[in-house]
Amino acid sequence: MPRKGLRPRERMPAPEPDMKYGSVPIARFINKLNFQGKKSTAESVFYGAMDIIAEKTKEDPLMVFNRALENIRPLLEVRPRRVGGATYQVPMEVPVLRSHTLAIRWIIGFARARTGKAMAERLAQEFIDGSKKEGSAVKKREDTHKMAESNKAFAHYRW
Secondary structure (H helix, E strand, O other): OOOOOOOHHHHOOOOOOOOOOOOHHHHHHHHHHOOOOOHHHHHHHHHHHHHHHHHHHOOOHHHHHHHHHHHHOOOEEEEEEEEOOEEEEEEEEOOHHHHHHHHHHHHHHHHHHOOOOOHHHHHHHHHHHHHOOOOHHHHHHHHHHHHHHHOHHHHHHOO
16 A cells, blocks of 8 residues: 555546547536535436526537537636735636536535525526636636736736
8 A cells, every 4th residue: 555645636537438429528528516425316307407408509418518618618717826925816727627627516516505496497597608708707707807907017927
């Protein structure tokens, strides 16, 4: 048994592609949407949202999902770095896996924050808004980029 444990990325393989579309990002999204261990409920909510997207937009729902994910995923973020006695917010580029994870987290969070409709409808509306570059999740991305832009002076603390 090795003394040094495995790093987290070596331990975590990508999930199996989902059964309907054969897509790994969709499988990751469903796993993140999973609540209290009810994966079948999460799958039915997600696939219901995809059906609503196909009905409303008359487009391929997989294309809308991928476009929304690309429009919402951040390219820059700020990370705190302690230098001397001060903590600086240092802008850094976001790795692809983390940016997709953040986008998924933001979409689910803002869909859950909406009120009045079923979860599948709220999720579908977030995807449609994200694919049009509008909505709460896109605003969150823009705020993240603005924060990174305003702290560009501390970029030399990156290492």
